[in-house]
Amino acid sequence: LGLFNDEHRVLLREIYEGHREFEEVLAALGGFMDSKIVPDSPKFDLHQKQISGARRELLGHGICQIPFPQEYGGLGLPFGVHSLAMELAGAADASIALSVGIHNTAAEGLFRFGSNSQKDEYLADIISGRSIAAFGLTEPSSGSDAKAMNTKATRKGGEYILNGSKMFITNAGEADVYFVFASTEKGPSSFLVQKGDPGLHAGDDISKLGMRGSRTAEVRFSDCRIPADRMVGDEGKGFDYAKAMLNASRIVMGSICVGIASAAFAKAVAYSKQRKAFGGPISGFQLTREKIADMKTGVTAGRLMCMHASRMREMGLDYSSEASQAKVFATEMSLRVTDSAIQVFGGYGYTSDDVHRHWRDARLLTIGEGTSEVLRMLIARRELAKSS
């Protein structure tokens, strides 16, 4: 079966009745990834092939254009279509999906908070994939507690001078543009740093459990001088911007996990029908069937939660709690589903990279883009505020 299937088709018809073009866009994207990305996905995990070529093709095909307006070269489609596109990408290859997802987070920040001249200069290139973007908030000694950041930006004449470092930065070293956060006199602020800016250094690729095709490194700023007009939005508002950008990104990370879980589920189902034990396929056993039923239920629920949060965003409602719920549920669901897939495969699951890589990939996302703990805190805070 292809990445884009009847389940997506029905959901699109349910939500966006009368918009068959959304189906055509996602069917084309799925078909493209079926032939251009899926076959190489195991090689990306084993470091036998770099993702850069496939990522360039995928961005060129238009995956990042989906939610952005046409004036910047986007397709102007609803966020839910983007969410499903990122699910398909997650199923095709989680590393590429992560890289593209973070790239899009930076594009979202630029689109929402950048000046017109910044958008004119950078946005069309990022959306079309002509340039690669990265997002830098986490530091070596601060992650969830982002306000504790140590990176400083000091104004000197017509420039800002950045000092400090950002940790676990996806696309670091490959990116042409970094959307980063640094403290100024008025508090956390956001800046665009370009490849080649003096004092910008990307470290070596950090070895990871999963998502091994994507590049992760530290980014250091040593007296990194950038023109003052590279500040994004208002000084001191950086933390608000980061929260807004992460809300969208959390839906996307949830969607990627739905995709990862779908890929592992499909493999487990196929194997359960083929593997025989005690005179029949293991798919005939109730305990295998329980796993299949729970895996599928999780995938469907995760997808619907991501789509619900997407719809709230489309309607202009505050969707921060729903985005957090979708991410907590979908990422934890993907861990259970990929773990069950390993169990269905038995010894072959534990020893086959092509099975356990899905669990290794999923394992990142209860940590990155908001840990499950922090997100639960946000969800609970919202609910408690309602009842007081």
Place this chain on the structure above:
Amino acid sequence: VRVAVCVKHAIDEAELKVDNEGKPLLVGAVSKMSTFDKNGVEEALRLRGGSGEVVVFCVGIPDAKKTIREALAMGADRAEHIVCDPTSLDSLATSALLAAAIERSGKFDFVICSEGSSDTYTGQVPPMLAERLGLPYVGYARKVEVSGPKARVERALENSVEVVESPVPMALSVVSEINEPRYPTLIQIMQASKKPTEDLTPEALGPGGKVAGSWVLGMKAQAMERKRVVFEGTAEETAAKLVEALSNEGILPR
């Protein structure tokens, strides 16, 4: 250069399911552009080059617009959709409808079909269409080189390649190895719906399309029987037996 290219909105064989008796479940089955037709569209775009026109012709249900838009997204200029249910049409009737639609669209330098559709794969429409249009026909083309009023075509036959020359205008059927079809970008897919598509009815094209010469009485999935040969002995012995068996089947050279 003007090129007419015919596309079919065919059952997606990858998603086709069969019932317990082996009958394909056609109701509600997903359809898409017949696989090899993408090679036809790609070749049409190549032959058109930077100037000229590629016109897509399709006989199909209203849902076939999806396939037509895909051909337009790939780069075709406009389309003519003969709207009807092709399950009641055989190759004779389909070729009559296509010929009538192509003739009313003016002169074309090339009329291109793929070697056969990925669902029924009769391969009959291309030569019938050429005959009806009075064009020289070269089937199973794997390479086309045009020089002036002539085209040199390599034909992929069972065990050989035949090279032929034909005057242009001509009709062609192409095989999948002729090219690598492009993937339209998402923006091209969105823009395809803005390209002109004309709807035609079989009635408007004359009586020819109604005359079917054959009818499908039934359809069944092909059952593949495995040989279930088990070799016994040591690794060396079973390897030798396997090589012998594969050689006997003609899979390995003797």
